[in-house]
Amino acid sequence: MTAVSLAISKKPGDGSEHVESCQIGLPAAMEISVAFPQATPASTFPPMKFDYYLSDDLLNHEEKALRKKVREMMEKEVAPIMVEYCEKAEFPIHVIPKFAELNVVGGTIEGYGCPGLSFTSLAIALMEIARVDASFASFMMAQSVLALPSIALYGSEEQKLKYLPSMAQLNTTSCWALTEPNYGSDASSLGMTATKVNGGWILDGQKRWAGNCTFADLLIIFARNTNTNKINGFIVKKEAAGLKITKIQNKIGVRIMQNGDIMLKKVFVPDEDWLPNVHSFDQVNQMLPIVRIMAAWVAIGISTGVYDMCYRYMNERKQFGAPLAAFQISQEKLVRMLGNIQAMFLLGWRVCKLYETGKMTLGHASIAKAWITRTARKTVSLGRELLGGNGLLTDFLVGKAFCDLEAIFTYDGTYEINSLVTGREITGFESFKPYLLPKASRM
Numbered sequence: 001m002t003a004v005s006l007a008i009s010k011k012p013g014d015g016s017e018h019v020e021s022c023q024i025g026l027p028a029a030m031e032i033s034v035a036f037p038q039a040t041p042a043s044t045f046p047p048m049k050f051d052y053y054l055s056d057d058l059l060n061h062e063e064k065a066l067r068k069k070v071r072e073m074m075e076k077e078v079a080p081i082m083v084e085y086c087e088k089a090e091f092p093i094h095v096i097p098k099f100a101e102l103n104v105v106g107g108t109i110e111g112y113g114c115p116g117l118s119f120t121s122l123a124i125a126l127m128e129i130a131r132v133d134a135s136f137a138s139f140m141m142a143q144s145v146l147a148l149p150s151i152a153l154y155g156s157e158e159q160k161l162k163y164l165p166s167m168a169q170l171n172t173t174s175c176w177a178l179t180e181p182n183y184g185s186d187a188s189s190l191g192m193t194a195t196k197v198n199g200g201w202i203l204d205g206q207k208r209w210a211g212n213c214t215f216a217d218l219l220i221i222f223a224r225n226t227n228t229n230k231i232n233g234f235i236v237k238k239e240a241a242g243l244k245i246t247k248i249q250n251k252i253g254v255r256i257m258q259n260g261d262i263m264l265k266k267v268f269v270p271d272e273d274w275l276p277n278v279h280s281f282d283q284v285n286q287m288l289p290i291v292r293i294m295a296a297w298v299a300i301g302i303s304t305g306v307y308d309m310c311y312r313y314m315n316e317r318k319q320f321g322a323p324l325a326a327f328q329i330s331q332e333k334l335v336r337m338l339g340n341i342q343a344m345f346l347l348g349w350r351v352c353k354l355y356e357t358g359k360m361t362l363g364h365a366s367i368a369k370a371w372i373t374r375t376a377r378k379t380v381s382l383g384r385e386l387l388g389g390n391g392l393l394t395d396f397l398v399g400k401a402f403c404d405l406e407a408i409f410t411y412d413g414t415y416e417i418n419s420l421v422t423g424r425e426i427t428g429f430e431s432f433k434p435y436l437l438p439k440a441s442r443m
Helices: 061-078 082-088 093-101 119-132 134-154 157-168 281-316 328-356 362-386 388-392 398-410 415-427
Strands: 002-005 008-010 017-019 023-026 174-177 193-197 200-211 218-225 231-237 243-247 259-270
Touching: 061 093, 061 119, 082 398, 093 134, 119 134, 119 281, 119 328, 134 157, 134 174, 134 200, 134 218, 134 231, 134 281, 134 398, 174 200, 200 218, 200 231, 218 259, 231 259, 231 281, 281 328, 281 362, 281 398, 328 362, 362 388, 362 398, 362 415, 388 398
Parallel strands: 174 218, 193 218
Antiparallel strands: 002 023, 008 017, 193 200, 200 259, 218 231, 243 259
């Protein structure tokens, strides 16, 4: 039984009513399998049904084996607990070793204990993680697509040897902090400052939305050099004096992912933790196409999980004497979802191949992220419709995935920003800032 407090009594003298405390017993919630026995909840994850165009044929042996290994781990270890941790908005730290065993962290980085995967392998792994839960895919992106590559690309040899092996084994967790309260899409204008002092740097400012930051052992922080006005990068330890991290509350999506606010007040960073090869925002910008492609694959993964859930639900749930799968309107929506997934997968696969052959441009990555996440939104929305009232419950995946996808649609570049990046590439005109005509032309 659970209890709530409620009582109504008369105030002496004026006869008015007020509420006092008392205990009323309420029955505990039924297990979902008892409350709704006609369909299987997502804790027992549905079999894969989305691969209508046999996408495995596009993958090599390594990519197929990794896809299978990641899928099995997620269905066994994460699916049974994701509703619980979504409701609590907490990250299950005890599952982290299971991700280390996948040998995915570090992605395409070679050496230093990293797996040296193909770009496509990393994308497929993130898709399979997101198929079950997007928060865990976001956790892996922060560690493997952002934090580790920042050190691998822009760190010294000493930093690589010191940090990368432990990070690749997830013995050291990390976050990547670029966004600030006043600078989101306009990230290159960031306001956090880094002032050179004897033996190191003093960092002052605030970051927002950094994933993993509430439990990360180290933070990759970008700040503006007060001498050069250029962007520099730093490795900040969680125990640094003057560092304060608080969790962002009340999210509707990626609730398991721990996003936070980071406050740095005169935080000293020794010279050994300054990233020597970050000289401007150009270095940060080189990482954005990679993370945008991977965010697109997370959206593909969310869509595949929703489709698989809907496919099973439509065959289990009966109304008017027949399975929902037997009705024309249900079939039409399933087919629309299925078609979207085939198109998203093929576009994602193609942009991976462009990257692997050195032909991918910033515009290629941006249109992939923009179009795939927008199409995924439509796909998951159809799934929400198919499940009716149960589409609102985290127990049946779709409602949770619907909210999770809203975060993916926005992070790593909004639809609008990514569209403008590709628009600049194809037209030659930059249109990020409002174009103001001369006063005479506006009269």
